[in-house]
Amino acid sequence: MKKTLIFFVFLAAFLIPCFSETDEDCIVCHEDPELKTEEGKSLFMDYEKFLSSIHGQAGISCVDCHSDLMNFEDFPHAEKLNAVNCGMCHEKAMEEYKKSIHSQATPEEDCCTVSCKDCHGKHDIKSKNNYDSRVFPLNLPRTCENCHLERVKTKRGGEFIGQYTRSIHFRALDKAGLTLSANCSHCHGAHDIRGVHDPPSRVSRRKIIRTCGVCHVGIEIDYMEGVHGKDYVKGIKDVPVCTDCHNEHNISSPQDMNSSVYATKVAEVCSRCHDDEVLARQYGFLTARLKTFSNSFHGTASKFGETRVANCSSCHGFHDIRSSSDTKSSIHADNLPETCGKCHAGAGKNFAKGKIHVISEKTGNKWAYFVKTFYIIMISCIVGVFLIFIAADLFHRVFRKWIAKKRQT
Ligand code: HEC
Ligand code: HEC
Ligand code: HEC
Ligand code: HEC
Ligand code: HEC
Ligand code: HEC
Ligand code: HEC
Ligand code: HEC
Ligand code: HEC
Ligand code: HEC
Ligand code: HEC
Known part of the structure; x- marks a missing residue:
């Protein structure tokens, strides 16, 4: 019995290679x-x-x-063969892919269909950790851009996607070789890419904080402690998320003049919401922040490109912005000397006392209003008296000359 079994096993081992084709x-x-x-x-x-x-x-x-x-065995084979189904062996990837926007792309409506081989290739597929792989971090942007720079007509078009190559993330990847820097699939995913406004998408408003926070952990923590983050958690959709302030593909260092949060541009970013009358009524916050800021010394200097003066975030912070009633806030009355003191050495309570956002001067700092009004009246009086004096003197001289002339004739 045992011998016959061994015989059949040997026979099978000999015959299988004969029946199945080899490469x-x-x-x-x-x-x-x-x-x-x-x-x-x-x-x-x-x-x-x-x-x-x-x-x-x-x-x-x-x-x-x-x-x-x-x-x-009966070669030649049929002219047309079925498309290769990678999902036979890669079930998980296939399942995720089936839910993605790419599996729904059609050649008629979109540029093309998108299947496994468009990102991975056919016969030269490498491990994702191999430097030559199309999905190795340093090569991935090119793989996606093959379609997304020109062929695919999404809403904002190729120019929008192309901005990524000017971002700090791409520079870190391309120039510094930092594979941990953000590339397309860190923000969008690989197999489960969704339409950008689809709620499960990694870049939807509900998910984007976590997506950036995977790498910028400390900033996510700060953001969640601030007034914007506290409301974000409650589901309020009008508070800013990372991309409202930093943009999406062309994210730059705040020290870069092209950054949306470069010192002289911050006021514009915050005012998009804080000068919006509808939002102000809805959330009960004070408006005219840009106007009042622009009228201040800081705002005027900032308009002329001066980066050392204060912008909104020098006083309010940027990720953990708090209401003035919060004792931890940088604009809480007790903390103002320290906040102003970052730049105005030795700033005391009195220095910081003046209202910053002076909407109507009467309702602002009464003393400043009084002193200013007093100065204006006093200066007007002095100038007036001088003018009268000069006029009288002139008249006197001309009159005397005229009298002298009369006497001569
Ligand atoms: C006798 C020669 C011959 C052999 C052996 C052969 N092929 Fe082909 N193959 C062809 C020819 C010819 C075509 C082109 C058919 C056409 O479109 O006219 C082709 C086409 C194909 C295609 C493209 C089919 C399509 O739908 O476009 C694939 C894939 C393919 N062969 C795979 C294989 C594989 C795998 C084997 C081994 C199991 C194999 N071939 C063995 C001659 C051969
Ligand atoms: C990892 C899977 C995989 C293996 C293994 C594989 N192929 Fe393919 N092959 C593909 C895919 C994917 C295509 C593109 C067409 C499609 O999607 O069906 C393709 C296409 C082809 C074509 C059509 C021409 C072209 O380049 O589009 C030929 C011919 C072919 N394969 C031959 C072979 C031969 C011969 C072998 C073995 C030496 C082989 N393939 C092994 C995945 C594979
Ligand atoms: C839009 C481009 C894209 C498409 C389409 C795509 N992949 Fe991927 N795939 C990637 C990227 C990017 C990675 C690397 C992910 C990473 O680094 O973690 C990857 C990784 C993989 C891996 C490595 C293991 C893993 O999951 O990380 C396998 C296996 C794989 N893909 C198979 C497939 C199969 C099978 C299909 C088709 C059902 C497919 N891929 C379609 C982009 C794509
Ligand atoms: C017959 C089963 C089979 C088929 C069909 C198949 N693969 Fe694979 N694939 C494998 C095996 C086995 C490995 C090697 C796994 C390993 O070494 O970790 C692999 C590895 C990979 C990897 C590298 C995974 C990594 O760790 O980075 C990718 C990417 C991949 N396959 C994509 C594809 C694509 C795309 C197709 C369809 C064109 C395909 N595979 C078809 C069996 C298959
Ligand atoms: C740092 C994160 C990040 C990186 C890296 C990134 N994206 Fe995006 N992408 C976004 C965000 C955020 C949106 C917009 C979401 C929205 O509109 O709310 C977006 C939107 C898109 C869109 C939709 C465009 C449209 O018109 O609506 C496409 C397509 C896209 N990205 C492709 C890419 C490609 C390709 C790459 C790599 C070259 C890439 N992205 C890199 C975050 C990123
Ligand atoms: C073969 C071409 C092709 C490749 C390669 C490709 N895509 Fe796409 N992509 C498409 C098409 C087609 C659509 C569907 C267009 C649509 O419906 O808006 C799409 C849609 C998208 C969307 C959703 C856009 C929206 O309007 O919401 C994102 C995000 C996206 N792709 C990112 C990527 C990323 C990231 C990669 C690389 C990992 C990639 N794509 C690779 C063709 C491609
Ligand atoms: C309300 C607007 C706003 C939001 C929301 C916001 N940021 Fe910022 N962020 C800024 C400003 C303004 C700066 C510049 C501060 C400076 O001048 O140093 C900044 C700086 C940064 C820096 C650089 C830090 C430094 O000091 O160099 C990173 C990284 C960053 N933000 C990431 C994020 C991430 C990730 C999120 C989402 C979790 C986020 N930001 C949300 C406004 C914002
Ligand atoms: C995969 C990790 C990763 C993800 C995801 C990521 N970043 Fe970054 N980010 C980095 C790295 C790494 C750098 C540092 C590059 C350098 O300094 O050269 C950086 C730099 C930055 C900077 C400039 C910081 C400075 O001080 O110059 C800003 C701003 C920024 N990221 C914002 C974002 C935003 C907003 C998102 C989400 C839309 C995001 N990042 C997603 C890794 C990531
Ligand atoms: C996308 C819109 C948006 C942007 C951009 C934005 N904010 Fe806000 N902010 C809000 C909303 C909405 C609230 C109200 C939340 C609440 O109090 O319920 C708020 C609240 C505040 C508060 C607290 C107000 C109060 O009365 O307690 C301060 C301070 C503040 N933001 C400062 C800033 C600064 C500084 C910037 C720029 C760095 C900025 N915000 C950018 C929408 C925005
Ligand atoms: C020089 C510091 C400074 C600058 C610059 C500044 N603020 Fe303020 N901000 C304050 C102080 C102090 C308060 C609280 C007292 C007050 O209302 O004057 C305040 C109040 C606010 C409030 C009401 C918050 C509350 O809890 O009452 C908002 C909203 C606000 N600022 C937004 C902005 C925006 C937007 C900018 C830029 C356009 C800006 N601030 C520039 C110091 C500053
Ligand atoms: C980011 C740095 C910075 C912060 C923070 C800051 N300032 Fe200034 N401020 C400046 C600079 C720079 C000037 C120009 C001073 C000069 O040229 O001597 C200036 C000028 C002024 C001036 C008019 C000129 C003068 O010296 O009298 C006043 C008033 C002023 N700041 C008040 C404040 C108050 C109050 C705060 C805190 C709520 C504050 N600043 C916070 C940088 C800052």
Whole structure:
């Protein structure tokens, strides 16, 4: 009994290679660089390259992927073969991909269909950690941009996507070789990419804080402690998220003049909401922040490009902005000397006392209003008296000359 079993096992081991095709069966024809379809599309298959791919290395054979030729012997085979189903072996990737916007793209409406091979290739697929892989972080932007710079007509178009190559994230990736810097798939995902306004999308308003926070952990914590973050958690959609202040693809260092949060541009970013009458009524905050800021010494200097003066975030902070009633706030009365003192050495309570956002001067700092009014009246009086004095003197001189002339004649 045992002997017959051993015999059959040996027989099977001998026969299986005879019945199933080997790669040899395919490359006899497909290694020929001249082999083409009737339409002239090349059917050449670079076997050396395939052997160095991850599938070649793993011992996967042609018919494992081109599975309709499994156990096929009667060559030549049919002209048209079924498309390769990568999901046979990569179930998880396939399941995620099926839910993505890419699996729904159609050649008619969009530029093209998007399948596994558009991001990974066919016969030269490498591990994602291999420097030559199309999805290795340093190569990935190019893989996505192949379609997204020109071919795909999304809402904001290729120019919007192309801004990524000017961002600090791309520079860190491309110039500094920092593979941990943000690339397309850190923000959008790889297999489960959704439409950008789809709620489960990583870049939707509800998810973007976490998406950036994966790397900028400390900033996410700060943001959550501030007035904007506290309301974000409650689901209020009007508070700013990272991309409202920093933009999406062209994120730059705040020291870069092109940054949306460069010192002289911050006021514009905050005022988009804080000078909005509708939002102000809804949330009960004071408006005219930009106007009052622009009228201040800081605002005027800032308009002329002076970066050392205070902008909104020098006084309010930027990620953990708090209401003035919060004792931890940088604009709480007790903390103002310290806040102003960052730049005005030795600023005391009195220095910081004056209202910063003076809307109507009467309702602002009464003393400042009084002193200013007093000065205006006094200066007007002095100038007036001088003018009268000069006029009288002039009149006197002219009159005397006229009298003298009369006397001569
Ligand atoms: C006798 C030569 C020959 C052998 C052996 C052969 N092929 Fe082909 N193959 C062809 C030709 C010719 C075509 C082009 C058919 C056409 O479109 O005119 C082709 C086309 C193909 C295509 C493209 C089909 C499509 O739908 O566009 C694939 C994939 C393919 N072969 C895979 C294989 C695999 C895998 C094997 C081994 C199991 C194999 N071939 C063995 C000659 C061969
Ligand atoms: C990892 C899976 C995989 C393996 C293994 C594989 N192929 Fe392919 N092959 C593809 C994909 C994907 C395509 C693109 C067409 C499609 O989607 O069906 C393709 C297309 C082809 C074509 C059509 C020409 C072209 O380049 O589009 C030929 C010929 C071909 N394969 C031959 C082979 C041969 C011969 C082998 C074995 C030496 C092999 N393939 C192994 C995935 C594979
Ligand atoms: C839009 C481009 C894109 C498409 C389409 C795509 N992939 Fe990927 N794939 C990626 C990226 C990017 C990575 C690397 C992810 C990472 O670094 O963690 C990846 C990684 C992988 C990996 C490595 C393991 C893993 O999950 O990280 C496998 C396996 C894989 N993809 C298979 C597939 C299969 C199968 C399909 C088709 C169902 C597919 N991919 C479609 C972009 C794509
Ligand atoms: C017959 C099963 C099979 C098929 C079909 C198949 N693969 Fe694979 N794939 C594997 C195996 C096995 C590995 C090697 C796994 C390893 O070494 O970790 C692999 C590895 C990969 C990797 C690298 C994973 C990594 O760790 O970075 C990618 C990417 C990949 N396959 C994509 C594809 C794509 C795209 C297709 C369709 C064109 C495909 N595979 C078809 C079995 C398959
Ligand atoms: C730092 C994060 C980040 C990186 C890196 C990034 N994106 Fe985006 N992307 C976003 C955000 C945020 C949006 C807009 C979401 C919104 O409108 O609310 C967006 C929007 C898009 C859109 C939709 C465009 C439209 O018209 O609505 C596409 C397509 C896109 N990105 C592709 C890419 C590609 C390709 C790359 C890599 C070259 C990339 N993104 C890199 C965050 C990022
Ligand atoms: C083969 C071409 C192709 C490749 C490669 C490709 N895409 Fe796409 N992408 C499309 C098409 C087509 C759509 C669908 C357009 C639509 O419906 O708005 C799309 C949609 C998207 C969207 C949703 C846009 C929106 O309007 O909400 C994002 C985000 C996106 N792709 C990111 C990526 C990223 C990231 C990569 C690389 C990992 C990538 N794509 C690779 C063709 C491609
Ligand atoms: C209300 C607007 C606003 C929001 C929301 C916001 N930021 Fe900022 N961020 C700023 C400003 C303004 C600066 C510049 C501060 C400075 O001048 O140093 C800044 C600076 C930064 C810096 C550089 C830090 C430094 O001092 O160099 C990073 C990184 C950053 N933000 C990331 C984020 C991330 C991630 C999020 C979302 C969790 C976020 N920001 C949300 C306004 C904002
Ligand atoms: C995958 C990790 C990663 C993700 C996700 C990410 N970043 Fe970054 N970010 C970095 C790295 C790394 C740098 C530092 C680059 C350098 O200094 O050269 C950086 C730099 C920055 C800077 C400039 C900081 C400075 O001081 O110059 C800002 C602003 C910024 N990121 C904002 C964002 C925003 C907003 C998002 C989400 C839309 C985001 N980042 C998502 C990794 C990431
Ligand atoms: C996308 C719109 C938006 C942007 C941009 C924005 N904010 Fe706000 N901010 C809000 C909303 C909405 C509230 C009200 C939250 C509440 O009190 O319920 C708020 C609250 C505040 C408060 C507390 C107000 C109070 O009365 O307690 C301060 C201070 C503040 N923001 C400062 C800033 C500064 C400084 C910037 C720029 C760095 C900025 N905000 C950018 C929407 C915005
Ligand atoms: C020189 C410091 C300074 C600058 C610059 C500044 N603020 Fe203020 N801000 C304050 C102080 C102090 C208060 C609280 C007392 C007051 O109302 O004068 C305040 C109050 C506010 C409030 C009401 C918050 C509350 O809790 O009462 C908002 C909203 C606000 N500022 C937004 C802005 C915006 C937007 C900018 C830029 C356009 C800006 N601030 C520039 C110091 C400053
Ligand atoms: C980011 C730095 C910075 C912060 C913070 C700041 N200032 Fe200033 N401020 C300046 C600079 C620079 C000037 C120009 C001073 C000069 O040229 O001597 C200036 C000028 C002024 C002036 C008019 C000129 C003068 O010296 O009398 C007043 C008033 C003033 N600041 C008040 C304040 C108050 C009050 C605060 C706190 C609520 C404050 N500043 C916070 C940088 C700052």
